Amino acid sequence: MGETTIYGPAYSTYSRTVRLVLEEKGAPYKMVEVDILKGDGQSPAHLARHPYGKVPTVELDGFSLYETGAIERYLDDAVPGPKLIPTDPKQRARMNQIMGLVDSYGYVPIVHGVAVNRLVKPILGQKPDEAEIAKALPEAEKVLAEIENLMGQNPFLAGPQLSLADLHLAPALAYFSMTPEGEAMLKKFPRLSEWWSKMKDRPSMAKTAPKL
Ligand SMILES: N[C@@H](CCC(=O)N[C@@H](CS)C(=O)NCC(=O)O)C(=O)O
Secondary structure (H helix, E strand, O other): OOOEEEEOOOOOHHHHHHHHHHHHHOOOEEEEOOOHHHOHHHOHHHHHHOOOOOOOEEEEOOEEEEOHHHHHHHHHHHOOOOOOOOOOHHHHHHHHHHHHHHHHHHHHHHHHHHHHHHHHHHHOOOOOOHHHHHHHHHHHHHHHHHHHHHHOOOOEOOEOOOOHHHHHHHHHHHHHHOOHHHHHHHOOOHHHHHHHHHHOOOHHHHHOOOOO
């Protein structure tokens, strides 16, 4: 088994999820920068890897793959190290459900609606779109409430052990918690806050922390 190549920028939440999987497994990888903010996602070289111009994509032993959930599951199957997919059918279903919630209902309001407006636009010299933030906040709240509900009393999102669900949500929550609105909202969710306070201190999170 060789080294995984991840195509994507360190600041991308989904690229960070893939890095987290490999960090938690203790597996080697290298990053090839594809700066989506500069339009590199639409370059011919990247479109050949990902027809929709998104990040991340990975390559391992001559096998190319895109779509973060598929990448995570493949790496868990193919790369040695601690298993991140529960064997218990119910926990596995919860993991898949929460990953789906993040993709379908969480990513856009949490990352685009709040984090990009509050954190990225000011760096780019742009004004945050307050109407977009106001629209995103109740959507973000709904998905976080649902994830807290689904995690129940478990220390991790899908059960007693770390799974892909935790690594799928953590990068988005990292940005969200850096915004005043996100920080305030997290306080409404005590079990999710408890999870986040431990999650953010994992060595894998420190090693993948983006420099904004
Ligand atoms: N469905 C894709 C979504 C990936 C995605 O949205 N990535 C973002 C960065 S975190 C991206 O490439 N954004 C650039 C764009 O949408 O043009 C996946 O699961 O990998």
